[in-house]
Amino acid sequence: MGYLWDQLSGAIPLIAHGDPYIMGLLWVTIRVAFVSTAAALVVGLPIGLALGLGRFRGRRALQLLANASLALPSVVVGIGVLLFLLPQGTFGSLRIEFTLTAVYIAQAVLALPYIVALTPAAIQGLPPGLLDQARALGAGRIQLAVFALREAKIGVMAAVIAALGATVAEVGAVVIVGGNFQGSDETLASALLEQFNYTSHNPYASAIAIVLLVVVLVLIGTLTVIQQRTGAVQFRFRTG
Amino acid sequence: MQLIWDEIRKAVPMILHGNPTLFTVIGFTLQVAVVATAVATVIGLPIGLAIGLGRFRGRQFVRVLANVSLAIPPVLVGVFLFVLFSPQAPLGSLHLIYTRRVVFVAQSILALPFIVALTSAAVQGLPPGLLNQARLLGAGRLQVGTLALREARIGVMAAVIAALGVSLSEVAAVVILGGNIYDYNQTLASATLYEVNGGFYADAVAIAIVLIVLILILMCGLGVLQHQGNGLRLRFRSAT
Numbered sequence: 001m002g003y004l005w006d007q008l009s010g011a012i013p014l015i016a017h018g019d020p021y022i023m024g025l026l027w028v029t030i031r032v033a034f035v036s037t038a039a040a041l042v043v044g045l046p047i048g049l050a051l052g053l054g055r056f057r058g059r060r061a062l063q064l065l066a067n068a069s070l071a072l073p074s075v076v077v078g079i080g081v082l083l084f085l086l087p088q089g090t091f092g093s094l095r096i097e098f099t100l101t102a103v104y105i106a107q108a109v110l111a112l113p114y115i116v117a118l119t120p121a122a123i124q125g126l127p128p129g130l131l132d133q134a135r136a137l138g139a140g141r142i143q144l145a146v147f148a149l150r151e152a153k154i155g156v157m158a159a160v161i162a163a164l165g166a167t168v169a170e171v172g173a174v175v176i177v178g179g180n181f182q183g184s185d186e187t188l189a190s191a192l193l194e195q196f197n198y199t200s201h202n203p204y205a206s207a208i209a210i211v212l213l214v215v216v217l218v219l220i221g222t223l224t225v226i227q228q229r230t231g232a233v234q235f236r237f238r239t240g
Numbered sequence: 241m242q243l244i245w246d247e248i249r250k251a252v253p254m255i256l257h258g259n260p261t262l263f264t265v266i267g268f269t270l271q272v273a274v275v276a277t278a279v280a281t282v283i284g285l286p287i288g289l290a291i292g293l294g295r296f297r298g299r300q301f302v303r304v305l306a307n308v309s310l311a312i313p314p315v316l317v318g319v320f321l322f323v324l325f326s327p328q329a330p331l332g333s334l335h336l337i338y339t340r341r342v343v344f345v346a347q348s349i350l351a352l353p354f355i356v357a358l359t360s361a362a363v364q365g366l367p368p369g370l371l372n373q374a375r376l377l378g379a380g381r382l383q384v385g386t387l388a389l390r391e392a393r394i395g396v397m398a399a400v401i402a403a404l405g406v407s408l409s410e411v412a413a414v415v416i417l418g419g420n421i422y423d424y425n426q427t428l429a430s431a432t433l434y435e436v437n438g439g440f441y442a443d444a445v446a447i448a449i450v451l452i453v454l455i456l457i458l459m460c461g462l463g464v465l466q467h468q469g470n471g472l473r474l475r476f477r478s479a480t
Contacts, residue, residue, distance in 0.1 A: 004329065071455055071459055073411075074409070075409070075411055075451070076409075076448045080244075083244045088242070089244070171315055172432075175437075189313060192318075193412060193415055193416060209320075212313065212315070219311075220308050224304060
């Protein structure tokens with residue numbers, strides 16, 4: 001146990017004194033999580049609402065597709081996005097490969113399935129009469145969507161937290177599109193990969209792990225509180 | 241799109257002509273996925289049944305804990321095991337770091353929460369009267385467990401598929417503990433990372449294509465299960 005204690009005791013002063021490297025990683029991680037989740041929301045919420053409320057042909061097939069996209073491996077998304085961003089690629093002229101912007105894009109792509117798949121699930125979990133009543137009372141499409149969103153807000157919030165959790169913990173795509181450059185586009189999770197990969201593990205590694213654990217626990221805690229308070233559908237989220 | 245097509249055009253012959261390194265990676269990945277899922281199932285099934293069926297104090301808390309364990313980032317599990325297995329540490333004498341064995345160990349541990357949490361959810365989803373009836377008719381613990389497992393088999397199989405999916409696409413813990421050593425202990429996901437780092441995009445794309453095909457096969461399996469599950473659930477409802 002002495003060894004484990006040594007690891008921890010080296011890490012705690014780093015966190016307590018707000019080591020600039022670790023605080024920088026935390027700041028990048030928070031920015032990546034919020035920017036990419038916000039982008040995924042802007043794109044995904046209308047799609048999710050259309051899938052949840054729409055009554056068009058092929059809706060079920062599209063919803064299956066949305067569910068399946070949750071299983072996309074992050075390294076596959078990473079290489080796919082990178083090939084668009086490389087100088088010879090479609091968006092190569094933007095010169096954003098191996099930058100924080102590229103990380104935002106890749107993480108937004110990974111966060112999108114959570115919003116698109118879990119929003120319809122939340123809407124379909126509403127009492128069946130509710131939306132029909134609104135339709136019968138003459139609500140237009142926009143009104144209906146706003147109403148459904150307000151009623152299903154717990155489920156949508158759970159989807160947002162799931163997306164935040166995925167973007168915080170994910171490493172495969174971050175490393176591939178960002179190149180994992182220290183101090184610019186490294187997140188807490190991807191820095192851990194670096195710390196353990198090429199150097200012997202050091203107090204920094206343990207400190208980063210502890211900060212990441214705290215961030216994830218805050219997210220999980222929020223989700224659990226929301227669920228317990230509402231007794232709503234159990235949403236689980238997986239990270240990785 | 242030009243670049244992506246170019247890389248895919250280079251990648252497809254590699255797969256078709258059976259590039260030996262690629263096939264080593266595929267073989268190892270399948271071996272890891274199957275063994276890790278099997279180990280996780282053997283250990284996790286009894287735990288999941290106990291959590292789902294048990295009527296002990298604090299079971300609600302244990303169920304929340306099982307769900308939470310799904311959200312622990314693999315990178316943190318990797319770091320924790322690295323500290324535990326490193327030479328000076330309590331389990332250092334096992335000499336696991338940077339071996340093939342450690343990849344099996346890591347993936348088994350990462351697959352375990354899926355089996356435990358989803359099995360417990362599946363048996364909790366059974367019609368409440370069913371198990372009480374069995375208990376009333378004098379079934380012992382083991383018999384109730386067997387009955388619940390048989391009735392909830394669709395959910396349990398979905399858990400197994402989820403565990404397989406994680407073992408296939410997880411990259412963080414595998415890289416931290418295994419060291420991502422070329423032609424030795426790389427899985428499809430970690431090999432993608434390795435090839436991109438080296439700038440071998442065609443190789444990375446080839447591996448990514450194989451990975452996505454395997455994931456698609458799993459998704460189809462899940463789709464078939466869900467299809468059967470609907471029928472089963474209906475029958476349950478009419479029976480109670």
